[in-house]
């Protein structure tokens with residue numbers, strides 16, 4: 001397995017299945033989605049927002065991206081503490097493809 005970019009673990013199988021989809025040529029499209037914090041992974045409190053239902057989410061800035069994204073490198077600055085949702089989001093899955101088509 002190979003770790004790439006800000007939150008993806010890429011298997012050889014996924015690279016073979018769709019070589020055109022890669023975090024390395026993406027603009028962190030999925031880091032513009034709402035990210036619910038479903039468990040405590042150590043996300044710094046200053047990055048957490050409470051939504052109107054009392055749920056915790058990652059803050060997003062006016063440009064639409066998650067506050068934890070480094071705008072220069074487009075990499076996650078809290079990779080080791082990133083939310084569960086980010087850990088489970090898989091490069092090449094339908095959700096990823098939809099976000100790339102909408103934003104790239």
Ligand code: SF4
Pocket residue numbers: 008021022023024026027028029030031089090091092096097099100
């Ligand atoms: S949208 Fe897909 S390709 Fe782009 S950064 Fe997210 S997982 Fe990687």
Ligand code: SF4
Pocket residue numbers: 006007030031032035058066067068069070075076077078079082083086
């Ligand atoms: S926590 Fe990291 S991986 Fe998750 S949306 Fe924010 S920048 Fe992206």
